[in-house]
Amino acid sequence: MPTVEIGLTVVDPRRLPALSALPALKACDIAEFLGDDAALETLPADAAASHLYFGSEFCEHLFPDQAALERAIELSGKLGLTLVLATPAANDALVAKIGQAAALLPESAEILVNDWGVAHFLRAAYPRRHLVAGRQLAKMIKDPRVPSAAWLKPYPGSYGTPGHRRLLERLGIGRIELDVPPFATPDLYSVAGVDLSVCLPYAYVAKGRICKIGSLRRELPEKFAPGRPCHRECLGVVEVGAAASSAGLVSSARGNSTFYRHDAAMAALVRDTLAQGLVTRLVFSGV
Amino acid sequence: MRVTAPISRIDEIPALAAAGADELYCGVVPKEWIARFNTGAVNRRYFGNLGGLEELQRAVELAHRSAARLFMVLNAQSYGGGYQDALVELAGRFRDFGGDAVIVADIALIAELRERLPDLAIHVSSVAGCRNSAGIGLYRELGVKRVILPRDVTLDEVGAMAKAAEGVEIEAFVLNDGCVFEEGTCHSIHLPAKQGGPICVDNRAFVYRDGRGGQISARTARKLRDNDADYQRWLWYRFGCGFSTTAEGHPFGPCGLCAISRLEAMGVASIKIAGREGASERKLKSVEMVRAVVDRVHAGSPHQEVSAFAVGIRNTEEHCRAGFMCYYPEVRWK
Numbered sequence: 307m308p309t310v311e312i313g314l315t316v317v318d319p320r321r322l323p324a325l326s327a328l329p330a331l332k333a334c335d336i337a338e339f340l341g342d343d344a345a346l347e348t349l350p351a352d353a354a355a356s357h358l359y360f361g362s363e364f365c366e367h368l369f370p371d372q373a374a375l376e377r378a379i380e381l382s383g384k385l386g387l388t389l390v391l392a393t394p395a396a397n398d399a400l401v402a403k404i405g406q407a408a409a410l411l412p413e414s415a416e417i418l419v420n421d422w423g424v425a426h427f428l429r430a431a432y433p434r435r436h437l438v439a440g441r442q443l444a445k446m447i448k449d450p451r452v453p454s455a456a457w458l459k460p461y462p463g464s465y466g467t468p469g470h471r472r473l474l475e476r477l478g479i480g481r482i483e484l485d486v487p488p489f490a491t492p493d494l495y496s497v498a499g500v501d502l503s504v505c506l507p508y509a510y511v512a513k514g515r516i517c518k519i520g521s522l523r524r525e526l527p528e529k530f531a532p533g534r535p536c537h538r539e540c541l542g543v544v545e546v547g548a549a550a551s552s553a554g555l556v557s558s559a560r561g562n563s564t565f566y567r568h569d570a571a572m573a574a575l576v577r578d579t580l581a582q583g584l585v586t587r588l589v590f591s592g593v
Numbered sequence: 594m595r596v597t598a599p600i601s602r603i604d605e606i607p608a609l610a611a612a613g614a615d616e617l618y619c620g621v622v623p624k625e626w627i628a629r630f631n632t633g634a635v636n637r638r639y640f641g642n643l644g645g646l647e648e649l650q651r652a653v654e655l656a657h658r659s660a661a662r663l664f665m666v667l668n669a670q671s672y673g674g675g676y677q678d679a680l681v682e683l684a685g686r687f688r689d690f691g692g693d694a695v696i697v698a699d700i701a702l703i704a705e706l707r708e709r710l711p712d713l714a715i716h717v718s719s720v721a722g723c724r725n726s727a728g729i730g731l732y733r734e735l736g737v738k739r740v741i742l743p744r745d746v747t748l749d750e751v752g753a754m755a756k757a758a759e760g761v762e763i764e765a766f767v768l769n770d771g772c773v774f775e776e777g778t779c780h781s782i783h784l785p786a787k788q789g790g791p792i793c794v795d796n797r798a799f800v801y802r803d804g805r806g807g808q809i810s811a812r813t814a815r816k817l818r819d820n821d822a823d824y825q826r827w828l829w830y831r832f833g834c835g836f837s838t839t840a841e842g843h844p845f846g847p848c849g850l851c852a853i854s855r856l857e858a859m860g861v862a863s864i865k866i867a868g869r870e871g872a873s874e875r876k877l878k879s880v881e882m883v884r885a886v887v888d889r890v891h892a893g894s895p896h897q898e899v900s901a902f903a904v905g906i907r908n909t910e911e912h913c914r915a916g917f918m919c920y921y922p923e924v925r926w927k
Contacts, residue, residue, distance in 0.1 A: 318804075337800070341805055395778065397746075398753045401725050422700055422721075423728025445671035448780040451789050455783060464671030469701030512779035512792060515745040518824045522816060527916040527925065529820075530650075530827045532745035541804060543817065548798035552788070555923030557797060564792070 313357035315591030318541045319374035331355035331385050340592050345507040348576050358382040359391035363420050363440050364563040366400050367377050367536050389415040396424050425477045439482040448487040448511050450555035450566035455489035458467045465497045474495050485509035486572040495584040503587035513563040558593040594857045598880050599869040601641040603652045610659030617656055618664040620647045641870035650690040662693040668718040671699045681709050688713040707736045714738040722777030726757035733761050743776040748921050755859040762862035766920050768879050770867035771831040771847035785833025830917035841905050842878045847888045849920035850886050850903035854896040882906050
């Protein structure tokens, strides 16, 4: 298997201390952090992480404050990991915060963007910063209920067009992140001109700006409204599907986003793309 | 401020224009497309499209004769490489018919159309999910004429983007059809009902767990159940109160009528009525409602009066008070 980079995502800054006592971040540590041994079946046992993803790619309210970001910077330095600041779709206020955060990052750090506007802003404000296009920018059908590959045909993955490659060049994006959709084949990961990451063991299906659990402590008239701050309830509670879909996939939800867990065929596909050298980074995260 | 309304049949055009729609938008599925690609996926709706290029040409003529502009949607989140030439060709035919703009979500297709059809106006679809001024700046560089904002934005955010738009028109949602998930970030399919329907109303069974997969307390579980019940009620509003109407035929469902004064003051160029797949009567009543409010705004009526009028149209204040029917609920909190 060609050399592969390995990332671990930490969304909740309260979980950073769990990693701080480690001398390095090994595969077994990632499994323990995620509480998920099966998630690591794709990796050799002696593999070690190379990247620490910090922040949420899905929610504007989980963007880290400066103190948390500084702790993540310190931890990534201590563990010898490249820091990747995860960013979600953003309004103008959050774009400004992302700009302030970008100024704090070490030179080697990357920023994961899930909003073309954020990418455009960062390219202008920080032209040397490494940008990674997140999976929300990779359009494809990822419905865990689809019964056959025929359902995916009308809207194939978005990065197959020359226009997208020109856009990535224009924005200075050198890496893209993809999920594994149902019935995926390796050709989805044959994207010229950029490096590819795959997120596992969960693929995201949809995210909303209206957050059910984020309204838990709001009074009725103000529940389920866009942009309203929450108490980050999603960090403490998740929805786990009670049964698999007819296609055999188990869904979960955290906060405003829904996911499905990869099945055996998806895990095999990831191994195949690694063996072919199509994918050069694996990014592990919980839901 | 212009009123923008959907059509799915050419006979809707004169009626909607007469009712006050300044702009209309449509989709089309040419027979040639189906023959070539064996799919009707020219845009993000399989239904609610005009039946072919002849109808499209007739639609442009009818709209212009009715003093309305006509836009065509090419608003799938993305298209594969094999569709690009056909999309440009279709957009070119629309331009040649005299069509006024195409509504596009896929940013790469926007760039492609700009390059190959430079005289065709492009509106960025709400499905592109443009949520900030930097995004509008990027689309401005790509040469678009208008950005249609996604549904779940606040009025303050609309104002900030409108202020920064500089030469790019802003369109905002005002009526009908609320997605649960955010435009452009939902990767599911509206499956047939027997296979679950839209994923956002597919009542899959789930259990709550704490962040590590363990049990949650009974007290938390009770609060979550109450919140779930509120959410189900919100969903009912989000889906048009069961796609119901008043006795006069005015549709319930996501609504921003009370915010029109503020949207106008922000310089929003156009307000959008959603629902290409809806019935003709629903579209007509929607246009009538929006036009009646816009006319009062244009006549200089104060915001409070306009808002009271807007609430009075349906005469069901309890729905408005619930707040769950509002695109911009904060207008009712202040």
